[in-house]
Amino acid sequence: MRPTPAALRRTARAHFTDPTKRRGLLVAFEGPDGSGKTTQRKLFKTWLKSEGYDVVTTKWNSSDLIKPIIKSRKTVRALSPEEFSLLHGADFRHRVEQVILPALWEGKLVIADRFLFTGLARDVARGLDLDWVLKLYGPLLWPDLVFYFSVSPVTSGKRVTATRMPSFYEAGQDVTQVDDPVESYQRFIARVIREYDSLALIFNMITVDAEQTIGEQHRLIRRLFLEGRERPWSDWNADAVAEWLGNAGNGTRR
Amino acid sequence: MTKKKTRKPKAALITVDGVDAAAVLAEARSALGSGARGGISRWDASGVFQELAVADEAAGRPSARTLLLLYAADLAFRLRWQIRPALAEGRTVVAAPYVDTAVAFGRAAGIERAWLVNLFRFAPRARKRRFVHASSAHAAAVKDGFVGFSGDRITAGAVKGGRRRIVADTAAQLRRLDRGN
Numbered sequence: 001m002r003p004t005p006a007a008l009r010r011t012a013r014a015h016f017t018d019p020t021k022r023r024g025l026l027v028a029f030e031g032p033d034g035s036g037k038t039t040q041r042k043l044f045k046t047w048l049k050s051e052g053y054d055v056v057t058t059k060w061n062s063s064d065l066i067k068p069i070i071k072s073r074k075t076v077r078a079l080s081p082e083e084f085s086l087l088h089g090a091d092f093r094h095r096v097e098q099v100i101l102p103a104l105w106e107g108k109l110v111i112a113d114r115f116l117f118t119g120l121a122r123d124v125a126r127g128l129d130l131d132w133v134l135k136l137y138g139p140l141l142w143p144d145l146v147f148y149f150s151v152s153p154v155t156s157g158k159r160v161t162a163t164r165m166p167s168f169y170e171a172g173q174d175v176t177q178v179d180d181p182v183e184s185y186q187r188f189i190a191r192v193i194r195e196y197d198s199l200a201l202i203f204n205m206i207t208v209d210a211e212q213t214i215g216e217q218h219r220l221i222r223r224l225f226l227e228g229r230e231r232p233w234s235d236w237n238a239d240a241v242a243e244w245l246g247n248a249g250n251g252t253r254r
Numbered sequence: 255m256t257k258k259k260t261r262k263p264k265a266a267l268i269t270v271d272g273v274d275a276a277a278v279l280a281e282a283r284s285a286l287g288s289g290a291r292g293g294i295s296r297w298d299a300s301g302v303f304q305e306l307a308v309a310d311e312a313a314g315r316p317s318a319r320t321l322l323l324l325y326a327a328d329l330a331f332r333l334r335w336q337i338r339p340a341l342a343e344g345r346t347v348v349a350a351p352y353v354d355t356a357v358a359f360g361r362a363a364g365i366e367r368a369w370l371v372n373l374f375r376f377a378p379r380a381r382k383r384r385f386v387h388a389s390s391a392h393a394a395a396v397k398d399g400f401v402g403f404s405g406d407r408i409t410a411g412a413v414k415g416g417r418r419r420i421v422a423d424t425a426a427q428l429r430r431l432d433r434g435n
Contacts, residue, residue, distance in 0.1 A: 005364075063313070064309075064310065064312070064313035064314065065306070065309050065313035065314060065316060065320075066320075066324075068305065068309070069302055069305050069306070069324075072305070080330060080331075080334050082327075082330040082376055083300075083327045083330045083331055083334075086323050086324075086326045086327035086330060087302075087323075087324070087327050089323050090316075090320050090323035090324050090327065093317065093319055093320045093323060094314065094316060094317075094320050097314075097317055097320070098314040132372060132375055132376075135368075135369065135372040135373075136323065136372070136373065138369055243317075243319075246364070247317050247318075
């Protein structure tokens, strides 16, 4: 007989609150392009390994199943804001089921280089409704810690364009209708950062001043992680884990 | 001089939903009628599922929720390139399948109604909704279309019995939706 959702939620709670085991932790790094979060993520991962953590990294738009579908459509610039949002939502959901939850279940520490807040900030900056987009990501899986790398639109623009030209969707050219990618990026990233700043307040993210030196940021992240890692498991995650457990009977887990 | 009044053609969105892709298409042709100015918008016009069909098995199977997000992405494509332009020209469009097939599939897979309602909030309401029903025995043999395709690929922990079970349960959900129509 199939276990009921309530039974699956009980199993999830029992597993993640078992005091005899090191529970899995999910740490998300969020922020606009050029905020330096990937540099910090790599430093953080190296440090965590030296501390004995088993670390798994997952990046935005990296599902083996969905990424090729998105890539081919981005290449021909064929995505509307809704399609862009829904396909990234599918990519995220697949990674939650295939990468993030299996690792958390095994007690690993998952670092997400961008999480669902990236989808929310970009989609809302593209004119979509926050409530609609947020619900697409349900059942929600909340990270234990979210570091938000705060940077000004000017700094983001300078850092991104110093080495390369922003891509069509990265520059938001699908919604700004501006031909010059650099100019479009400046306009679009200002909108994205405005949304990020709101989300950081709403969802209680830990804001890191990404205009500080790399060393200063890294030391801050270490300290805040050590303070935050003992937080209790969030029961809000019970639905997401229960659904995954229900699916896991056949093929969900690689 | 008197101007001859020209009657603006009436745009209409008609939807046909069901688990059997061939029967849905036949019903869509009948709904469109011969000589009608319009067309049929079919599942996977965007090719998302074609690409999924050739994906490496090692990429991991999609869950019902992931498949529904992809279905919605495909429907957004169909609305943008097929359905809305035709309606804007005053034509009749038969969307076969449309939202009801996906909602029925999601309910059969145990997904909550509120999530499904939100997912398809962007899709306009149809003037007429038609359903093509299949008996349990017939539904079990269905392999084509969104439901048959998904039944073969879905992570089946939530739908023990695999494709036959999910197709039959979707058919039952569609009968419920039709009764509430």
